[in-house]
Amino acid sequence: MSEAVLQILSPTGEVDSARIPALSTERMVELYRHMVTVRAMDTRMLALQRQGRIGFYGTCKGQEAATVGSGAAMAGEDWVFPALREGAVLLMRGYPLDKYMGQLVGCELDPTHGRQMPCHFSSAEHHYVSLSSVIGTQIPQAMGAAWAAKIKGDRVAVLGYMGDGATSSTDFHCALTFAGVHKVPCVFFCQNNQFAISVPFSKQTASDGIAVKAKAYGVHGVAVDGNDVLAVYAATHEARERALRGDGATLIEAITYRMEGHSSSDDPTRYRDSRTVEEWGRKDPIERFRNFLELEGLVSAALDKEIHLSVKRDVDGAIAAAEKVGQPDVDTLFTDVYAQIPKHLKEQRDAILHERRDGEAEGAFPL
Secondary structure, three states, X not given: OOOOEEOOEOOOOOEOHHHOOOOOHHXXXXXXXXXXXHHHHHHHHHHHHHOOOOOOOOOOOOOHHHHHHHHHOOOOOOEEEOOOOOHHHHHHOOOOHHHHHHHHHOOOOOOOOOOOOOOOOOEOOOOEOOOOOOOOOHHHHHHHHHHHHHHHOOOOOEEEEEEHHHHHOHHHHHHHHHHHHHXXXXXXXXXXXXXXXXXXXXXXXXXXXXXXXXXXXXXXXXXXXXXOXXXXXXXXXXXXXXXXXXXXXXXXXXXXXXXXXXXXXXXXXXXXOHHHHHHHHOOOHHHHHHHHHHHOOOOOHHHHHHHHHHHHHHHHHHHHHHHHOOOOOHHHHOOOOOOOOOHHHHHHHHHHHHHHHOOOOOOOOOO
């Protein structure tokens, strides 16, 4: 692309020291742990899906730096509108791992009672809005929330995620138009992972990247190496600062690569070259950041091993806890909709409870 791509860490972990963001040692190690957690979760949950223990999963493998770096740059009071691969941002905000796992399994631990597909997390308490599987719908929602915050005078920014395919949607055009005109405090974050399911980026747009599109809408545009967690953090942090200053929205293009399929339902070997996958594999964002931390003396081999072991214990424990508890109570099919359950729903609830007592309503809880 013609636009300069922001990079702080080289693929081997050497650093442009003048550009390192002001992060403490503890914070950098914490970012690394979050990235390791994402990778561990992806490995286990994809295996669980193949074993029939969950119904669906979309991995973040190869995109950990883009997800973790951007999420870390936002404050707790900011709102997040995710796409498919940003669940780690919710965990980074303090969401309990057992509830997170409960949503994937669809068990009693899930606050949404198994009503959503796996990976469709949400928590008002943590300012994290559920994604929609419809492509791009979250982009105008993020813009609208940011516009509302500006009208109300709330000092918050909104982070709206999307993939490269979503930039071809009418929702992208609508959101960026309004964001530019009204100078809303929104950070639009595009994870350009080179594929919209099976459509390669070369067939997605004829423009020279995504960030360049910002100019036409009157918003700021930034292209960043999406496998460089420090560069992603720096770009997102600056975009948030611009938003809070009243300077309007920013469109960030994080150039990265989806190492697995679009989801557990996809076979990427049918449409992409294995040599390209191997080339991007040598740019692994976790290895790059670990090399930097080791070169800087911030993470030793012993600490790295301890991080991986503790993450594995946490993930294994959360899986065991989620699979140990029962299904959501059948009564939850009729609650959380009306303050007072209307007559027709009461009749339906009583009927299914009666069938359940008689053993006629057994079976797996639907996804």
